[in-house]
Every structure is written in structure tokens, then in C-alpha cells.
Amino acid sequence: xxxxxxxxxxxxxWPVVALAVLLLxxxxxxxTFLDIAVRxxxxxxxxxxxxxxxxxxxxxxxxxxxxxxxxxIDLSVxxxxxxxxxxxxxxxxxSDDPGSLAVVLSAIGSAVLVCLLIGVFNGFxxxxxxxxxxxxxxxxxxxxxxxxxxxxxxQITTVTSAPYxxxxxxxxxxxxxxxxxxxxxxxxxxLITRRTALGVLIESVGINPVxxxxxxxxxxxIIWTVYILCAFFACVAGFIRSSDIMxxxxxxxxxxxxxxxxxxxxxxxxxxxxxxxxxxxxxxxxLVITTLTFSVTILGIPANAVxxxxxxxxxxxxxxxxxxVRRRLRRRRTAPVGTAPAPVEVPA
Amino acid sequence: xxxxxxRTRSIAAGIAVLALGLAACSSGDGGDAETxxxxxGSDGAISVGFSQVGAESGWRAANTKSIQDALTxxxxxxxxxxxxxxxxxxxxxxxxxxxxxxxxxxxxxPVVESGWDSVLEEAxxxxxxxxxxxxxxxxEDTSLYVTFIGSDxxxxxxxxxxxxxxxxxxxxxxxxxLQGTTGSAPAIDRKTGFEDAIAGNDNISVIASExxxxxxxxxxxxxxxxxxxYPDIDVVYAHNxxxxxGAIEAIKAAGKVPGQDIKVVTIDxxxxxMTALAAGEISYIVECNPLLGPDxxxxxxxxxxxxxxxxxxxxxxxxxxxxxxxxxxADRQY
Numbered sequence: 001x002x003x004x005x006x007x008x009x010x011x012x013x014w015p016v017v018a019l020a021v022l023l024l025x026x027x028x029x030x031x032t033f034l035d036i037a038v039r040x041x042x043x044x045x046x047x048x049x050x051x052x053x054x055x056x057x058x059x060x061x062x063x064x065x066x067x068x069x070x071x072x073i074d075l076s077v078x079x080x081x082x083x084x085x086x087x088x089x090x091x092x093x094x095s096d097d098p099g100s101l102a103v104v105l106s107a108i109g110s111a112v113l114v115c116l117l118i119g120v121f122n123g124f125x126x127x128x129x130x131x132x133x134x135x136x137x138x139x140x141x142x143x144x145x146x147x148x149x150x151x152x153x154x155q156i157t158t159v160t161s162a163p164y165x166x167x168x169x170x171x172x173x174x175x176x177x178x179x180x181x182x183x184x185x186x187x188x189x190x191l192i193t194r195r196t197a198l199g200v201l202i203e204s205v206g207i208n209p210v211x212x213x214x215x216x217x218x219x220x221x222i223i224w225t226v227y228i229l230c231a232f233f234a235c236v237a238g239f240i241r242s243s244d245i246m247x248x249x250x251x252x253x254x255x256x257x258x259x260x261x262x263x264x265x266x267x268x269x270x271x272x273x274x275x276x277x278x279x280x281x282x283x284x285x286x287l288v289i290t291t292l293t294f295s296v297t298i299l300g301i302p303a304n305a306v307x308x309x310x311x312x313x314x315x316x317x318x319x320x321x322x323x324x325v326r327r328r329l330r331r332r333r334t335a336p337v338g339t340a341p342a343p344v345e346v347p348a
Numbered sequence: 349x350x351x352x353x354x355r356t357r358s359i360a361a362g363i364a365v366l367a368l369g370l371a372a373c374s375s376g377d378g379g380d381a382e383t384x385x386x387x388x389g390s391d392g393a394i395s396v397g398f399s400q401v402g403a404e405s406g407w408r409a410a411n412t413k414s415i416q417d418a419l420t421x422x423x424x425x426x427x428x429x430x431x432x433x434x435x436x437x438x439x440x441x442x443x444x445x446x447x448x449x450x451x452x453x454x455x456x457x458p459v460v461e462s463g464w465d466s467v468l469e470e471a472x473x474x475x476x477x478x479x480x481x482x483x484x485x486x487x488e489d490t491s492l493y494v495t496f497i498g499s500d501x502x503x504x505x506x507x508x509x510x511x512x513x514x515x516x517x518x519x520x521x522x523x524x525x526l527q528g529t530t531g532s533a534p535a536i537d538r539k540t541g542f543e544d545a546i547a548g549n550d551n552i553s554v555i556a557s558e559x560x561x562x563x564x565x566x567x568x569x570x571x572x573x574x575x576x577x578y579p580d581i582d583v584v585y586a587h588n589x590x591x592x593x594g595a596i597e598a599i600k601a602a603g604k605v606p607g608q609d610i611k612v613v614t615i616d617x618x619x620x621x622m623t624a625l626a627a628g629e630i631s632y633i634v635e636c637n638p639l640l641g642p643d644x645x646x647x648x649x650x651x652x653x654x655x656x657x658x659x660x661x662x663x664x665x666x667x668x669x670x671x672x673x674x675x676x677x678a679d680r681q682y
Contacts, residue, residue: 045576046576169597241565245568249564252561297556298577300556304530
């Protein structure tokens, strides 16, 4: 009982169940969905597609998790993605030799620089000026797309460049490069936050910025850092998204991805009130959302019912996760023996 | 100390909010930002106010350029152009400012179909003729506008359907459809036209239809799903070029050859689409002509000389196969 109870009580239990149910539904509809075959020298199949598709959202949600842990929020990630693609692709398009690795690397370098500047700007507004994060990042969210439009001249910039194309559609050791990139940054972030004190410092800033500052934590530096990191991850996500279609679409690249990213973080069990955060939880959240989007096509949900279908699944998962519902469910299952109330995170 | 910090912070927040508010206002006023006086056709020029939807696609950019190039001062026009950034309230505001300026003609591409009656009434009361371009409004009172010039979306879908039926439908084929933005007029009409055209051909079955929102990225995502769910797809029908181009990427990633293993047919005929058609990756494109400028100029000239025009003017859309695309690609403007 206690082992089963521990599993079902884990805050990631229901998201994982949702993921499994979605995958099962896909397999029932299309029996070969989970098969992985080798095609053209790389792996091919539903799970590989999901991994590759997850990479963009995982990168964005990764940065978002850190920002949310400091009690902040970053709405500018979608616009940063658009800017990253616009800067990189317009440079490649303007060069004489779009296929050369040097051109691609310098284009990526300058796009990263621009995105880091945006991160510095966001961090400055939040950490130094003290503007509410939701307002501070709203500036770039609205203005950023305009900047991207200016860079691309209002057009969809299309390029042909083999090295750039590799970012999203290439394979290395049979695995999609995009997933490897996202996986790499995920592992590095996990190691740095969990094997050094950084993770604890971020959480302490999120739980009580004043107390942590009085305790000697450089809250301002940490807040500034997470916004820069978030912009950087969004930038890499922007490369993957624009490489995926080999075009910089300033209007649509990363549109509304901030909402998906926040949702992934919340499904993963990180509180919007800041404090404790779970990167593994975010990973599960990202997989749930990506699989959900994918299953819409596999299951053949009619186009005008897609939003409703997604909303229902998300509401169900969130309900099952909420402490109140879980306490009710457990009480019904385990008779009225004095069950300890679920540990409630108290936002300071 | 704390209260001082709080004060600084709230002032800063206040400034930010103010700045945003101002930004919002100025974008809302975009309508009259570019107007050059506009005192209703002094010096003999015909003053025209044009409210564009936005700059959301390559098609729209070509449309804007065509109108700006046609309604020049040399041609006897005085054009006030405004970009509504895909917002109806911006368009209504722009039209009101044109009425206030007393322009001779108002032309606009309505971002959505409904909700135009009151502002069009105002234009009518002011005696300013209104011309709709590219998209229609659903007003029952057709006296609110002089004419609607644009493509026939149903016809576009029908022409694609006819081509598929004649050229590919000689044996049983499975078609998947990538729809445009759910609920938009082009998406509804292009779907209907296609369905009507293939209705008589039992060889053609549409096995799946999902929205790709008119964008490349979503077209690709949805096509990846289709390829997983349905192993035997023969034809992809995309409601615009961009989604078709996304689908081509997905087909390639699945180790298949677009144009051979799976045929792709699309609507629009923007440059990237035509390039893919010339390369054989797309098999057939029905054009949706964005170059409405010259026609619009003609209509206004006719009206200005006291002539009348048809209430519905359908632009000539061409259709291209591979050879046709190769022939016109070099001097394609958009």
C-alpha cells in the first residue's frame, strides 16, 4: 500500500499517466506509432518525432522554469525566438555563400549576442529597476516581433544552407540533432543547478528575496542571470524553429509559445509563486504538451474541436494534480485514518 | 528605506505602463500617421484612404506593394495608407479618420467578415464610396460598398480539385488536406470548392483534414503526424503555399520524395511556392493574385469619371504546372 501510495502521491504521477494514456490512444489508432525503424541511416518513428518536436518547447520551458523559480515570468520568449531566426537567417541570406559553415557560425553568433542583450534588458528592468516581471517582459513580447519584422523587412526570409538545416533536421549517431541540443542544455542546467548551490540560491530568492539578500545571497545578480539564461535558451529554440522550415517567419515563429512553456512548468509541479522548481517535472510537462499536439493529428480530431480537446486534457491533468482534489481522492480510498495533509508550499 | 524603494519601483512601473499605453495609442492611430494632409482632392488628385490588414505573409507584402505602386501621384492619386496590424479596431479607427479627412474614396481589406455596418454607414452618410479588396464583409446591406474586388476562393479550391481529379484520380488515391486558419473565409471556401470538384470521382478519398494555420511550421508538424498515422498518402492538398512547403520538409524527413511518392498541390503562387513547383516538389499551384493595385486604380478612375462598376469583380487567377512555373519564375514579383 505505502509503495503504491508513494507512487500515486508523487506530484508527477498524473502527468506521467496522461502521457501514457495519450501514447496508448495513438497506438490504438495507428498500430505502428511506437515502432522505430532505421530510414536513410537514422532512426524514424513516432517517438523520435515527439523527441524532435519537444526540443523547442523544452528549451523555452527550461529557461521559464528558472525564471518562475525566482518568482518571475518571461513573456518575451516567443518574440526572442522570432528575433533569433530573423537575425541569423537574414545574415545567411545576405552572404555570398550561404552554405559555408563560417557564415552560419557567425550568423548564429550575432543572433546569440542580440538575444543576450535582450536578456540583459529584461533582467535590468526586473532586477535593477524593479518593474513587475510580467510588465517588464511584455515590452519585448510586443516590441520584439516588430523588431524581427524590421530585420526581415516584413517578408518571410527563406534560405538554403546545409549547415543551418542540420540544426533541426540533421541526425547525429542516428538521433535528431535538435533533440540532442535540447538534451545537452537540459543536462547542463540540471547539473549546474543541482550539483552546485545555484539551484538552492534561485529557490531562496524565489521564496523570499529580502530574506535571502539579508542572508548574503546576491538576489539581484541571480535574477538578472536567469533572465539572460531564459533569453539564451529561447534564442537556441529560435534557431531550431527557423532551421526546421529554413525560413524566418517573424509573425508566427514561437507565437504563443510562452503560454505552452508556462503550462509545461506548471504541469511539472513548479509553483508560479516561485521557490522550489523541478526540471524533470518540466521535462514531463513538455512531453505531455508535445504528445498532446501530436495526438491531435494522429487521432484525427476535427480542426474546429482541437482547442477544446487540448483544453479538456490540460484541465483534467491540472485538476488531478491539485492538492484539494488529491486529498479528496485519497481520503475516499484510505478510509478516514488520519492522513497527513499534503505538504503545501507556502509562498513567503 | 523600504518605502523609498517601493516608491521608486511604483514610479518605474507607472512609467512603463504609461509607455505601453502610449505605444498602444500610437499604433492605434497608425491610420493617420502616414497621411499627407489629405484635404480631399485639391490640385485635381483623387485622394484615396487604404486600410491594409497587416503584413502577415509574403502574399500580403506583395499586395501592399502593388497598391502603393499603382496609386501613385504620377497616376493622379493621393494615397493615405495604414497598416491595421491584424486588428479590426485599428481598421475602424483608420476608416473613421479617412472620413474625417474627407478623402474621395476608401478602400480596405477587412480583417474579419463581420462588424463593419456602423462604420460603413458613416462613410455612406459622408458620401464616400467604399471598395473592398481581397476579403468580403458579411453585411446584408450591399449599398454600403460599391464593389468587392478579389479572388474567388471557392473557385480556387475547385480548380485544384478538378486538376487532381483529372490527372491523379484515374486510380484510387488517398488525399490529406492541410486547412487554413479555422473559420477564416479562405479556409472554408477552399475546402468547399475542393470537395465539390472531387465529389463525382469515387477514386479520390480524403482520409484526413487538419488545420495548419496557414504557416509553414504548423504545416510541417501536422504532416509529420499524417505520415505517422497514414502509411499510404498519395496527395497533399494545402490551402496555401507555406503549409505545402512545410509538408514537403516533413515528406523528405520521412524518407519519401515529394512530387513522386507523394504529390503536393497548393494555392497562392508566392515565389517560394513557385520555386518548389519549378523544382518538381509541388505538382500544381492555383494562383491567388495579390496584385490588385492596377485593378483598384482602374475602378477608382472609372467611378471618378462617373462610370459604374460591377458589385463583384473577380480577379484573374492563373494556374501553373511545373513547365509553367519555370517559364514565369524569373520575373515573378512576389
